[in-house]
Amino acid sequence: xxxxxxxxxxxxxxxICIVISALVIGVHKxxxxxxxxxxTDKLKSGYKDIFGKDSSCIMLTEDNEGVTEVVTYNEAITxxxxxxxxxxxxxxxxxxxxxxxxxxxLVGIDEKGEIQGISFIEVGETKGIGTKIQENSFVxxxxxxxxxxxxxxxxxxxxxxxxxxxxxxxxxxxxSTYTENKEAIFSE
Amino acid sequence: MDYILPVLVFATIGAVAGILLTVVSKIFEVxxxxxxxxxxxxxxxxxxxxxxxxxxGDYAQAVLGGEDCNLCKPGGExxxxxxxxxxxxxxxxxxxxxAFVKCGxxxxxxxxxxxxxxxxxxxxxxxxxxxxxxCTNGCLGFGDCVNVCPEGAxxxxxxxAVINPIKCVGCGLCVKTCPNNLIVIRPEHQNxxxxxxxxxxxxxxxAICRNGCIGCKMCERKCPVNAIKVENNFAIIDxxxxxxxxxxxxxxxxxxxxxxxx
Amino acid sequence: MSNSxxxxxxxxxxxxxxxxxxxxxxxxxxxxLLGMCPTLAITxxxxxxxxxxxxxxxxxxxxxxxxxxxxxxxxxxVRLPCFIVIIAGFVTVVExxxxxxxxxxxxxxxxxxxxxxxxxxxxxxxxxxxxxNKVIPSIxxxxxxGIGFTLALFAMGSIREIIGSGQWFGLQVLPKSVDNMMIFIxxxxxxxxxxxxxxxxxxxxxxxxxxxxxxxxxxxFSSCTMIENEENKSDCSKxxxxxx
Amino acid sequence: MIKNLIIIMITAVLxxxxxxxxxxxxxxxxxxxxxxxxxxxxxxxxxxxMVCATLVTYPVYKFLLIPxxxxxxxxxxxxxxxxxxxxxxxxxxxxxxxxxxxxxGIYLPLIxxxxxxxxxxxxxxxxxxxxxxxxxxxxxxxxxxxxxxxxFSGVRSKIEYADIPETFKGVPATLIAAAIVSLSFxxxxxxxx
Numbered sequence: 021x022x023x024x025x026x027x028x029x030x031x032x033x034x035x036i037c038i039v040i041s042a043l044v045i046g047v048h049k050x051x052x053x054x055x056x057x058x059x060t061d062k063l064k065s066g067y068k069d070i071f072g073k074d075s076s077c078i079m080l081t082e083d084n085e086g087v088t089e090v091v092t093y094n095e096a097i098t099x100x101x102x103x104x105x106x107x108x109x110x111x112x113x114x115x116x117x118x119x120x121x122x123x124x125x126l127v128g129i130d131e132k133g134e135i136q137g138i139s140f141i142e143v144g145e146t147k148g149i150g151t152k153i154q155e156n157s158f159v160x161x162x163x164x165x166x167x168x169x170x171x172x173x174x175x176x177x178x179x180x181x182x183x184x185x186x187x188x189x190x191x192x193x194x195x196s197t198y199t200e201n202k203e204a205i206f207s208e
Numbered sequence: 209m210d211y212i213l214p215v216l217v218f219a220t221i222g223a224v225a226g227i228l229l230t231v232v233s234k235i236f237e238v239x240x241x242x243x244x245x246x247x248x249x250x251x252x253x254x255x256x257x258x259x260x261x262x263x264x265g266d267y268a269q270a271v272l273g274g275e276d277c278n279l280c281k282p283g284g285e286x287x288x289x290x291x292x293x294x295x296x297x298x299x300x301x302x303x304x305x306x307a308f309v310k311c312g313x314x315x316x317x318x319x320x321x322x323x324x325x326x327x328x329x330x331x332x333x334x335x336x337x338x339x340x341x342x343c344t345n346g347c348l349g350f351g352d353c354v355n356v357c358p359e360g361a362x363x364x365x366x367x368x369a370v371i372n373p374i375k376c377v378g379c380g381l382c383v384k385t386c387p388n389n390l391i392v393i394r395p396e397h398q399n400x401x402x403x404x405x406x407x408x409x410x411x412x413x414x415a416i417c418r419n420g421c422i423g424c425k426m427c428e429r430k431c432p433v434n435a436i437k438v439e440n441n442f443a444i445i446d447x448x449x450x451x452x453x454x455x456x457x458x459x460x461x462x463x464x465x466x467x468x469x470x
Numbered sequence: 471m472s473n474s475x476x477x478x479x480x481x482x483x484x485x486x487x488x489x490x491x492x493x494x495x496x497x498x499x500x501x502x503l504l505g506m507c508p509t510l511a512i513t514x515x516x517x518x519x520x521x522x523x524x525x526x527x528x529x530x531x532x533x534x535x536x537x538x539x540x541x542x543x544x545x546x547x548v549r550l551p552c553f554i555v556i557i558a559g560f561v562t563v564v565e566x567x568x569x570x571x572x573x574x575x576x577x578x579x580x581x582x583x584x585x586x587x588x589x590x591x592x593x594x595x596x597x598x599x600x601x602x603n604k605v606i607p608s609i610x611x612x613x614x615x616g617i618g619f620t621l622a623l624f625a626m627g628s629i630r631e632i633i634g635s636g637q638w639f640g641l642q643v644l645p646k647s648v649d650n651m652m653i654f655i656x657x658x659x660x661x662x663x664x665x666x667x668x669x670x671x672x673x674x675x676x677x678x679x680x681x682x683x684x685x686x687x688x689x690x691f692s693s694c695t696m697i698e699n700e701e702n703k704s705d706c707s708k709x710x711x712x713x714x
Numbered sequence: 715m716i717k718n719l720i721i722i723m724i725t726a727v728l729x730x731x732x733x734x735x736x737x738x739x740x741x742x743x744x745x746x747x748x749x750x751x752x753x754x755x756x757x758x759x760x761x762x763x764m765v766c767a768t769l770v771t772y773p774v775y776k777f778l779l780i781p782x783x784x785x786x787x788x789x790x791x792x793x794x795x796x797x798x799x800x801x802x803x804x805x806x807x808x809x810x811x812x813x814x815x816x817x818x819g820i821y822l823p824l825i826x827x828x829x830x831x832x833x834x835x836x837x838x839x840x841x842x843x844x845x846x847x848x849x850x851x852x853x854x855x856x857x858x859x860x861x862x863x864x865x866f867s868g869v870r871s872k873i874e875y876a877d878i879p880e881t882f883k884g885v886p887a888t889l890i891a892a893a894i895v896s897l898s899f900x901x902x903x904x905x906x907x
Contacts, residue, residue, distance in 0.1 A: 026234070029548040030226025036552050037222030037794070038215055040559030041787060045211040047563050048786055051570035122577060142577065149655060179652070181903075214784040221778075221791065222555070225798045226548055232802050233547050236809035503885060506740035507829040550826065551797045558790040566786060584789040584836055585829045590741040593827050657735045658897040665882075665889030673881040 062141050063112060063126065067101050070128030070137040071108050077101040080109075080205060093197050093204075096190075102205055107131035109205055111194040117145045117183035123153070125187065127194040133202070134164035135191065150183035158184070167199075168192040243294055247271055250290040252282050254358040256379035258393075271295060281305055281393075282358070282377035304396045305378035307361075307371050311347040311390045312403040312419035312464065314368040318343055319416070334387040341367075342416040343406055345388050353382035353391065373468070399468045400452055402436075402443045409441055421464040430459035488607045492614025498591045499622035500671045505591040508582050509623060510660035516639055519627025520620060521575040522582065525568065527616025529560045530592050534600040534612035541601045553596055558587045591619060622667075629663050630654045719850045722843075726854025729905050732830050733862040734896040739830030743859075744885060746821070747866040757860025759821045761853065763803075764834055767796045768852040771835045772845050792835050800826045830859055865895065 067077045080091045080100040090099045098112045110128040117123045124142035129135055138159050145151050152158065161174045171192045176184035198205075247268035255263035259279035261270055271277055277291035278300045292299040324333050324340040330348035338344040349367035354360075361375035362382060369391070371382075382391045390405060402421060406413045410422030423441040428434065435449035436456050443456075443465065456465050498504045505526070512522040536556055544552045565583050568576045576583065586592065595615055600608040628638060634654030636644035644650065653659050732738050739760075746756045771792045779788055804822040807815040825831060834855045838848035866888070873887045882890075 029230050029545045033226035033548045034222040038219045041215050041218035044562045051566050214782045236805045511737035554797045558793045588827045588829050588832050658893045661889045661893035665886040669881045669886035
């Protein structure tokens with residue numbers, strides 16, 4: 021009995037860990053869909069909300085050594101959608117509001133460099149408070165601003181400081197990245 | 209197969225955890241005699257202190273150390289049997305004890321000095337001119353003993369505590385709680401008792417309570433083994449001499465001495 | 471698992487009783503007061519509440535099932551780690567499924583999804599029931615407890631959503647003239663609504679709290695000699711209630 | 715750097731109180747806060763376990779989970795490590811310092827199933843804190859838990875003698891008192907811009 025009760029516990033615990041981690045990794049393998057660099061239809065419909073029905077866009081990618089990589093110039097941006105004909109583009113963000121990765125939004129910038137519109141793909145903020153950032157009374161303030169400190173002057177929604185701060189940071193980043201590498205985006 | 213590596217890592221974490229736990233529990237093992245747990249399980253765990261120890265845990269330690277097994281009054285027969293079987297000591301007989309209330313002054317035989325509206329507890333009402341009843345050392349009737357009794361054997365009926373002999377296990381918690389010390393623990397077979405403990409002189413007791421003992425010493429003369437004596441105005445039975453003959457029950461004109469049926 | 475649930479010796483348990491006791495008689499949230507964290511945090515929306523309730527039920531049923539299978543295979547020294555790893559495994563499975571199939575609910579539940587592992591109900595039921603009974607009663611007990619938990623969450627969620635934001639499942643219920651009280655979406659509202667619901671359950675089940683008087687507020691505090699056995703007094707009245 | 719740490723500490727204790735606004739650790743909070751002596755013991759035990767849990771889980775996350783890109787397994791790894799750590803502390807405490815075990819020992823198993831402890835370790839990862847910042851955050855959250863617990867045992871011992879309607883006695887009264895205190899804690903939310 022002595023050796024058995026010395027050896028058995030670690031063996032049982034190890035077996036359980038192996039089985040559980042194998043199960044979870046298996047489930048992860050089945051369910052994980054790698055959506056980076058794929059122009060999902062949600063993004064397309066978001067783009068259309070901003071730039072009107074007939075606009076179409078492609079995702080800005082470049083392929084180095086055969087692997088097509090999403091060009092983002094800043095790792096906080098998830099991807100950039102570009103419409104070469106009428107020189108418009110949109111920046112996709114997954115921003116942290118009150119919840120981690122709570123706000124998934126697209127910031128559209130037209131050919132004059134002003135913000136044409138903002139469309140929300142997914143908002144996980146607390147209902148009734150955080151979700152107020154979607155109301156166009158708040159979004160309207162962001163329209164046709166061109167520089168980062170203009171976005172800074174917009175005051176937050178009372179009670180939803182985290183959510184509005186998250187959104188404002190995203191807009192500021194979009195505008196500043198746009199001004200810096202405007203040519204590169206529309207070049208090739 | 210890039211997911212074999214995480215599974216291996218998790219397996220090592222599990223193995224390390226298991227080994228660490230067994231090693232640590234081996235090194236730091238506190239030697240406890242497993243009989244102690246069994247003893248603790250058999251005891252009723254109401255920590256009443258009737259065995260003289262501060263709680264069932266301490267009594268279990270004592271029994272492990274050789275104390276005899278029949279001190280647990282509430283447990284009664286089967287606890288004694290189990291304890292002695294665990295300790296494989298021959299089983300000693302444990303006498304069954306019961307609690308008795310030494311006061312008969314309920315609301316239709318005695319009156320009230322004032323209407324008490326304070327905190328409903330004997331101890332609290334005892335602070336105001338020792339209770340709301342005219343008799344100062346009678347049962348206060350607010351049920352402190354009821355709250356304390358683990359078996360729920362006591363109930364207040366017409367403002368006097370009545371103990372149900374079947375349910376009572378003789379743990380003695382009510383004895384400690386009664387502010388006027390009216391409850392006594394006694395072996396079950398000695399059931400002749402003086403149902404009064406009023407220290408007032410005869411004339412006063414007669415006036416305030418029809419069931420009161422006036423100290424007339426009739427019972428003292430009648431008792432064949434003079435086991436009963438009147439001390440500070442009420443009769444007290446010395447149970448070492450008393451033979452349960454019941455002579456004093458008839459002798460007492462006011463029916464203060466009663467023989468309770470088992 | 472703040473209060474210990476004594477395992478009842480049962481002859482042949484009627485399976486329906488195992489299942490139904492979780493819903494009303496021993497409802498985990500309202501009667502035995504377990505699993506408070508998700509009850510207060512997630513119930514600002516009825517749909518979230520149901521999502522959380524069903525996720526917890528799924529984990530509860532699976533872990534009860536597995537634990538009752540392995541109950542005598544797990545040695546005593548590594549008992550708690552094994553239980554917790556199994557429960558955490560199921561929670562991560564639910565998390566992954568939800569992340570890919572219902573992303574909106576996943577982002578709404580946020581950090582409280584992994585916290586189901588330390589939910590007091592699951593470990594409480596595992597420790598008190600699943601590790602001592604056969605497989606089928608454990609599964610039914612898990613299901614009953616899960617559904618009881620979901621119902622309690624749903625009740626809390628609807629009340630807070632209707633009063634807080636005037637909507638129910640997103641449909642406008644209260645007329646716009648009644649301006650909604652934001653406080654019920656905030657944490658303070660959660661405590662308040664839960665307190666009222668438990669009071670209501672006490673009223674319905676009219677279970678009497680034991681008649682105890684606290685001592686330190688009493689005028690005779692100094693002169694009263696009852697203080698020293700105040701400790702066992704409260705225990706005795708509790709055991710008295712259980713004894714008869 | 716120091717300013718950042720102080721901000722994290724104050725947000726943990728006052729602005730985002732782990733019990734009153736994040737709703738973590740309510741079960742022990744309702745269970746233990748009957749007496750001030752118990753809640754102090756529980757509070758200290760929670761602070762100790764939180765700080766050490768962060769010390770243990772942070773390297774596991776950084777050196778084991780990240781290189782293998784199995785970030786989604788962090789719940790299992792964390793809870794296993796915390797349960798292991800608490801059990802070892804309990805065994806050592808029982809052998810080396812029995813009186814301390816008698817005072818704090820009964821809370822240790824209670825702490826493994828405490829949402830606040832696992833919650834802290836996961837929120838440290840979510841906020842991408844460095845090791846020092848997460849230690850400060852863990853200590854702050856432990857302090858917040860103790861603060862709430864002590865605050866509450868005081869309130870609860872007073873509630874016992876107030877004459878409340880029969881059905882509201884006990885836990886409902888405590889929950890409503892918690893609602894009021896949580897309301898007052900919301901006042902802190904404007905502390906930082």
